[in-house]
Amino acid sequence: MTERLPRIEPNDFTEGIRQAAAEWDTAGGPPRDMAERMAKAGLLGADLPADYGGSARSARSALQLGELTAALGAVCTSLRSLLTVQTMVAAAVLRWGTEEQRHTWLPALASGERIAGLAVTEADAGSDLNAVDTTIERDGGRLRVNGRKLWVTYGEWADILLVLGRDGDRPTAVLVETDRPGVEREPVSGQLGLRGARIAHIRLRDVEVPAENRVAPPGFGLSHVIGTALDHGRFTVAWGCVGMADACLEEAAGHVLTRRQNGVALAEHELVRAKIAEMHLAAASARALAERAARLRDDRAPDAASAAFAAKYAAARAAASVSRDAVQLQGAAGCAPDSLAQRFFRDAKVMQIIEGADEVALLRIAEHALGGRRARTAPSRNPAGNEAAR
Secondary structure (H helix, E strand, O other): OOOOOOOOOOOOOOOOHHHHHHHHHHHOOOOOHHHHHHHHOOOOOOOOOHHHOOOOOOOOOHHHHHHHHHHHHOOOHHHHHHHHHHHHHHHHHHHHOOHHHHHHHHHHHHHOOOOEEEEOOEOOEOOOHHHOOOEEEEEOOEEEEEEEEEEEOOOOOOOEEEEEEEEOOEEEEEEEEOOOOOEEEEEOOOOOOOOOOOOEEEEEEEEEEEHHHEEOOOOOHHHHHHHHHHHHHHHHHHHHHHHHHHHHHHHHHHHHHHOEEOOEEHHHOHHHHHHHHHHHHHHHHHHHHHHHHHHHHHOOOOOHHHHHHHHHHHHHHHHHHHHHHHHHHHHHHHHOOOOHHHHHHHHHHHHOOOOOOHHHHHHHHHHHHHHHHHHHHOOOOOHHHHHHHO
16 A cells, blocks of 8 residues: 555645635635645646656655645645646546647646636536537537536636537537637636635637647547546545545544533533544544545556545545534534634535535445446346256
8 A cells, every 4th residue: 555645734835724715715715826836836736647747746646646635625625626626637638638638738737837627517417417518519620619617616717628518419528728719707706615716607609729629539528538537526526525524523623622611621521522433433434435445546446436436425425524513513613704614514515516416426336336246146047047046
């Protein structure tokens, strides 16, 4: 097993971010130079090969990437979301892009010179991305893109969008530079969580891009290109939620150990201790599933994608329940504007929806759990064999 990276200490990249994160949550997001700072810390190219912009500080394994993501997620979900969307698009281009696309875009994403957005969701296409209406049509030597995409994380900043659409009846994916005529941004504010993630809706009106911007052939846009991006997203969201749960548990434990009522620490009450135990078990279980997903990912195991689904489901639920209980245990302090627990409580609910809502994840997990058993219990087509078995 790859050795776990040490937790980031206050004198590293996360110094001062916790307090700033509360301000960004209110103000609508961090300043643009945070992308450059993240890149210099080796976060935006964390799992890219050196040939495409990865640095000596980049993570060399899925487990290391997970630990970095958890450390960032423990202080600011919105910054962790920047890491997630940047690496989602990079993963798709690395796996399915041409060599020219890789050399053009991956170093720019790793350096923070360009910010990426994943433009897939539409008004009638959320969990079912087969229902997208965006059109990507060939027009001579160019592609013409029309559609409206919703809830694009860092859509306000994005320099390049990986857009899912349809070429006739074939799902296809294309890279669209946002400085092209016809790209319009609609900033979103006041949503439940991820208030600092610079979310925007994107309108694409007859946007022309070179045909060379298409990633993989038509027909591969959803199952392969966007599928790769979403799998990567589920993995990093899972680890970000592990960081959220750990941080809320640490904050709540510190509170009940030091807060006294009638001369007695809250931690001395059995109900409080039981709640802390439940929080610990939820956080530890989520971490164990995230570590399993990382090991399978590093081993390129067939079950890696299903493991990422399970880890994301469990970790998002852990972040939701642990943050909820942390707010409850801290009382009024947990409801304060600068409370990490209340911010993560709101963010965690969003984590249970994005990259595969809980209900969709359960179906996928059940399908995986039943798959092997179906094969083992299916009746033989040989009648004699069936009789012998009975």
